[in-house]
Amino acid sequence: xxEVTQTPSHQVTQMGQEVILRCVPISNHLYFYWYRxxxxxxxxxxxxxxxxxxxxxxEIFDDQFSVERPDGSNFTLKIRSTxxxxxxxxxxxxxxxxxxxxxxxxxxGTRLLVL
Amino acid sequence: xxxxxxxxxxxxxxxxxxxxxxxxxxxxxxxxxxxxxxDCRKEPKLLMSVYSSGNEDGRFTAQLNRASQYISLLIRDSxxxxxxxxxxxxxxxxxxxxxxxxxxxxxxx
Numbered sequence: 001x002x003e004v005t006q007t008p009s010h011q012v013t014q015m016g017q018e019v020i021l022r023c024v025p026i027s028n029h030l031y032f033y034w035y036r037x038x039x040x041x042x043x044x045x046x047x048x049x050x051x052x053x054x055x056x057x058x059e060i061f062d063d064q065f066s067v068e069r070p071d072g073s074n075f076t077l078k079i080r081s082t083x084x085x086x087x088x089x090x091x092x093x094x095x096x097x098x099x100x101x102x103x104x105x106x107x108x109g110t111r112l113l114v115l
Numbered sequence: 116x117x118x119x120x121x122x123x124x125x126x127x128x129x130x131x132x133x134x135x136x137x138x139x140x141x142x143x144x145x146x147x148x149x150x151x152x153x154d155c156r157k158e159p160k161l162l163m164s165v166y167s168s169g170n171e172d173g174r175f176t177a178q179l180n181r182a183s184q185y186i187s188l189l190i191r192d193s194x195x196x197x198x199x200x201x202x203x204x205x206x207x208x209x210x211x212x213x214x215x216x217x218x219x220x221x222x223x224x
Contacts, residue, residue: 108158
């Protein structure tokens with residue numbers, strides 16, 4: 001069964017450093033998302049991406065964040081200058097055409113720790 | 116404000132018992148409803164979509180009450196492997212999913 005993959009599984013960084021989180025969505029999917037989950041809290045939407053542009057973003061997704069689809073398979077989330085409060089699990093998700101087109105499928109996540 | 120509310124639990128239930136969770140949502144124009152399951156430190160995984168007519172998948176039954184704006188999940192004959200956090204998730208008609216805090220379920224042998 002096709003699945004969303006994410007790398008790295010864990011990332012430790014110093015405050016102020018840039019990080020790039022990588023995702024490979026399911027191959028025929030057209031809509032891509034990033035969510036985050038701070039430890040002990042609910043999953044929160046960050047951004048959605050379709051047709052090579054952001055379709056919606058939350059108030060969390062400020063100027064420090066950016067997304068890119070650099071090629072036909074990868075979807076990345078960049079945090080330009082990390083803060084302590086960026087420590088969280090970051091999930092990529094995708095959805096696409098087909099009978100379950102409303103369903104978003106999540107990757108295993110990247111656990112980011114900012115020191 | 117578009118919100119999804121769940122009882123966080125924990126629910127500690129003996130193996131074989133039936134357990135039910137409810138969830139309420141704030142916007143009557145909401146379009147899609149889901150139950151996801153999340154194991155500790157793992158990603159959310161779709162358990163089932165929830166339809167107005169109600170739907171069943173094996174031991175799991177989901178119901179939607181649009182008039183009262185709540186969604187329910189019933190698990191029959193619970194098994195140890197059902198121990199997880201159950202996330203109520205709503206699409207309010209835009210691109211994003213809005214998650215509840217989740218209800219933690221532990222099945223006791």
